[in-house]
Amino acid sequence: MSTVMDTDTAVHGAAGGSVAITGKEKRLLRHAMMPHMLCPGCGHGIVLDAMLSVLSERYEDLDNVAFVAGIGCSSRIIGYIDACTLHTAHGRPLSFATGLKLARPDLTVVVITGDGDGLSIGGNHLIHAARRNVDLTCVLLNNEIYGMTGGQAAPTTVLGAYTSTTPLGNTQHPFDAAELAKAAGATFVARSQSYRPQVFGELFSQALDHVGFSFLEVMSDCTEYFGRTNRFGEGADMLMGQARYEPSIDADLARIPTVEPVTIKQPVRPVLPIGVLHRSSRLTLEETLGIEGGRSSGVADGKLDDAVQRMDG
Numbered sequence: 001m002s003t004v005m006d007t008d009t010a011v012h013g014a015a016g017g018s019v020a021i022t023g024k025e026k027r028l029l030r031h032a033m034m035p036h037m038l039c040p041g042c043g044h045g046i047v048l049d050a051m052l053s054v055l056s057e058r059y060e061d062l063d064n065v066a067f068v069a070g071i072g073c074s075s076r077i078i079g080y081i082d083a084c085t086l087h088t089a090h091g092r093p094l095s096f097a098t099g100l101k102l103a104r105p106d107l108t109v110v111v112i113t114g115d116g117d118g119l120s121i122g123g124n125h126l127i128h129a130a131r132r133n134v135d136l137t138c139v140l141l142n143n144e145i146y147g148m149t150g151g152q153a154a155p156t157t158v159l160g161a162y163t164s165t166t167p168l169g170n171t172q173h174p175f176d177a178a179e180l181a182k183a184a185g186a187t188f189v190a191r192s193q194s195y196r197p198q199v200f201g202e203l204f205s206q207a208l209d210h211v212g213f214s215f216l217e218v219m220s221d222c223t224e225y226f227g228r229t230n231r232f233g234e235g236a237d238m239l240m241g242q243a244r245y246e247p248s249i250d251a252d253l254a255r256i257p258t259v260e261p262v263t264i265k266q267p268v269r270p271v272l273p274i275g276v277l278h279r280s281s282r283l284t285l286e287e288t289l290g291i292e293g294g295r296s297s298g299v300a301d302g303k304l305d306d307a308v309q310r311m312d313g
């Protein structure tokens with residue numbers, strides 16, 4: 001899984017090529033961590049590049065931005081960002097991030113997680129972070145597999161997909177991560193993909209601007225396990241497979257996901273809506289706790305809702 005790259009070519013692009021990080025975002029790289037460990041063609045590198053690009057536009061330095069991640073190839077990418085980074089236990093980044101945000105409400109807190117980290121072992125933490133509406137941004141890189149540990153099936157693996165734990169094809173239905181976050185109470189929900197880094201950048205920016213729990217799912221590709229095992233081709237082929245997704249960045253809400261029928265004989269990746277899927281306002285956890293120093297949700301002039309006021313009285 002390791003590839004030797006110098007710091008000018010830190011992030012892989014499609015087909016085993018590389019995207020040179022030469023612009024403003026280069027200063028946000030943690031050069032001492034190079035070479036990175038992502039496989040050629042891995043979608044996570046494209047997402048890291050796009051993320052650095054947004055960060056370099058928004059911030060002079062990352063002194064007030066903290067990244068929290070669990071375990072996985074996706075979670076690993078925070079190690080390459082020159083910011084305050086907390087690499088925590090598998091599935092637990094949202095718990096650590098919640099504690100951090102309550103202790104330091106002035107910080108911008110970004111959680112990076114994977115479909116295994118955030119939906120499997122950490123699924124419970126995700127729904128409760130969304131329910132509490134903690135003011136942080138959670139980016140979930142969904143490559144439909146556990147990449148780091150050898151390609152086991154994840155809760156997002158599509159029906160029929162071959163993985164190391166489903167050698168005869170997956171027989172379990174996958175989660176729709178965005179719908180799950182929305183149902184659990186996330187106040188900003190969006191989906192993006194590594195195929196369209198600019199769309200990712202726009203949605204990531206909106207997620208950072210949003211006050212409350214923002215959830216951004218990014219469809220990414222594990223070339224090494226998911227791609228190879230299912231014969232989806234090289235990195236470029238997998239990226240082109242994502243072209244079937246329709247972006248609708250300004251088409252707020254109300255898009256019904258069109259999931260193609262799949263059979264368990266032939267794995268087909270679903271076509272899911274891309275863009276902002278949900279946006280609402282609720283008091284944040286910091287506000288309901290009366291913690292000062294964070295951003296205001298603007299709901300009811302920052303006053304607690306009736307139930308909480310009755311409790312106080």
Ligand SMILES: Cc1ncc(C[n+]2csc(CCOP(=O)(O)OP(=O)(O)O)c2C)c(N)n1
Nearest residue numbers: 071072073074090114115116117146147148
């Ligand atoms: C408590 C615990 N259980 C299991 C593991 C092994 N483990 C490490 S990463 C991982 C899955 C990561 O999958 P995902 O979050 O989808 O990341 P990816 O590598 O696909 O980006 C697992 C099962 C662990 N590190 N700790």
Ligand code: SF4
Nearest residue numbers: 039042073147222223
């Ligand atoms: S997610 Fe897959 S392709 Fe990417 S680094 Fe991990 S094993 Fe390699």
Ligand SMILES: [Mg+2]
Nearest residue numbers: 114115143145
């Ligand atoms: Mg994964």
